[in-house]
Amino acid sequence: MSSSQVAALEISGLQKHYGSVHALRGVDLRVERGEFFGLLGPNGAGKSTLISVVAGLVRADTGSVAVLGHDTVRDWRAARRNLGVVPQELVFDPFFKVLDMLRIQAGYYGCGKEVWPWIDELLERLDLAGKRDQSLRSLSGGMKRRVLIAQALVHKPPLVILDEPTAGVDVELRRTLWSFVRDLHAQGTTVVLTTHYLEEAQDLCERIAIVDKGLVRVVETTKQLLGRHPYRFLRLQLAGGGVLPEPLRPLVTSEKDGVLELKLEREAHPIGGVFQALSSAGLEIGDVQTRDPDLEDVFLELTYPGTHS
Ligand SMILES: Nc1ncnc2c1ncn2[C@@H]1O[C@H](COP(=O)(O)OP(=O)(O)OP(=O)(O)O)[C@@H](O)[C@H]1O
Numbered sequence: 235m236s237s238s239q240v241a242a243l244e245i246s247g248l249q250k251h252y253g254s255v256h257a258l259r260g261v262d263l264r265v266e267r268g269e270f271f272g273l274l275g276p277n278g279a280g281k282s283t284l285i286s287v288v289a290g291l292v293r294a295d296t297g298s299v300a301v302l303g304h305d306t307v308r309d310w311r312a313a314r315r316n317l318g319v320v321p322q323e324l325v326f327d328p329f330f331k332v333l334d335m336l337r338i339q340a341g342y343y344g345c346g347k348e349v350w351p352w353i354d355e356l357l358e359r360l361d362l363a364g365k366r367d368q369s370l371r372s373l374s375g376g377m378k379r380r381v382l383i384a385q386a387l388v389h390k391p392p393l394v395i396l397d398e399p400t401a402g403v404d405v406e407l408r409r410t411l412w413s414f415v416r417d418l419h420a421q422g423t424t425v426v427l428t429t430h431y432l433e434e435a436q437d438l439c440e441r442i443a444i445v446d447k448g449l450v451r452v453v454e455t456t457k458q459l460l461g462r463h464p465y466r467f468l469r470l471q472l473a474g475g476g477v478l479p480e481p482l483r484p485l486v487t488s489e490k491d492g493v494l495e496l497k498l499e500r501e502a503h504p505i506g507g508v509f510q511a512l513s514s515a516g517l518e519i520g521d522v523q524t525r526d527p528d529l530e531d532v533f534l535e536l537t538y539p540g541t542h543s
Contacts, residue, residue, distance in 0.1 A: 240303040242267045242393045242424035243288065248297035250283055250448075257283040258294065259448035265426055265441075267302075267392070270419050272439030272456070273428045276537050280448045281428045282322065285397050289319040301393055315343055318391035320383050322398045328371035332362060332381055335370060336388050343389035356384040359414050376407050383411065387418075394418065395426045400434065412438065436460075436529040446537050456529070463527040463535060468496045468505060472512075473520035479511050493521075 243265040250258040257280045265271045275281050286292035288299050290306055290313070298305060304312040326335060333353070340349045357363045360380040365373060370381060383399065396415070400408045416438070419425050429435055435442060436456060443453045452459070471493050472478075478486065478494070485496040485503065498505065505524065512519060 239267065241265060241300070242269065242302060243426065244300040244303075245284070245288070246298050248284070248287060248299065249295045250280075250287065250292065251295055252283075257448055258287070258297075261297070261445070261448070261450055263443055263450055263453065265393075265424060267424055268419075268422060269424055270438055270440050271424070271426045272435040272442040273426060273445060274432070274435055274442055274533060275428075275445035279445045279537075281445055282397060284445070285319065285321075285395055285428070288395065289317065289321075290314060315389060316392055318386035318389070318394045320386040320394070320396045320399050322401065326370055326381070326385070329369055331367050331369055332373075333357070333366040335381070336384055339385050340388040345389050349388060349390065352390060353384070353388060356387055359410075359417075360384055361410055376403055379403055380407065380410075383414075392422070393424045393426070397428050398430065399427070400429060400431060432529040432533055442529075444533065444536055451536060459532050460527065460529065463532045464500055465497050465527055465531070465535075466500060467525040467527070467531075468498055468508060469521075469523040469525065470494055470496070470512075471520040471522075473518040476515075476517045478517075479515040482508060482511055 241264045243263070245261055245263040248258050248261040249256075261280070261284060273281055273284070283292060287294045288301070288306065290310055293307075298307070299313075300306065301313040302316040304310075304316060306313040330338070336353045336356070337350065340346070340353065354363075357366055360383060362377065362380050362384060365377060370378065373381065379399070383396075386394065386396075394415075399411060403411075412434070415425060415427075427435065427439060439456055441453065441455050442459055444451045454462070467487070475492070482496065485498060486494055487497045488495045496508065498508065509519070
């Protein structure tokens, strides 16, 4: 990955106020071409505002955005041609038929009949082929969401931004969508994803930015993020019950059906020490498991430090 090449997305010094709410406080972010990039953050962090600015739907107070080197204000046409955004909200004319709407949408990007086979492929891949002649208002919420995804891709943009694409959708659509997005990515499309399903982000994204209170707090590879977590978790069941010795009690994060989960600092609390303390207290271990932190643990630690104990 060379920083001398044109980035898929380059965001510099972005600030946005809504009245007295300072939604973006100077966001800098660079997404390289070909990346599968995650944008995570708690509710109200500013992710949707950021995406709306990139999409040209909201104007920033200061700062700039470039899509494949095209400034989204000065060179908005080229920027928009290179970008496909799947928004959270469903926005389209309910009286259009699915196929007509997609062809019209392609026309907005200056694309004609040459993309019709691609539109057919989109309908096929998103399991919409049987709905092509139905009006949008007659579709279920899940089907509408599929159309929204197709709509963002009609012009084959090299950068695709998906804002919470799986919020409230069923397992089948989630699977269809991810298999399709993985294929797009494998063919060279840059993908930026926001999701509250951290498991999805952990599985899919190569690099992740965590946004909080209008600022990018961390940008790291998913592997680095997971590795930076200073804890590991130990689940144990005591054979015949018993009470944990005093020094171990503050480490317990949960207790359910006789299974205790302890959060151990890697350096300060080696697992051997825990076993020794149990044995000195005359306690016998029935069952034991360790768990490395997942993205959810890291996320909570970074965005709500101290509250995740
Ligand atoms: N149109 C608007 N008018 C006023 N305030 C807004 C508007 N849109 C967003 N905000 C505020 O800006 C801040 C950032 O909101 P934003 O929707 O960008 O966050 P988010 O990270 O996308 O949250 P979520 O995960 O809940 O979608 C919040 O305090 C929100 O209330």
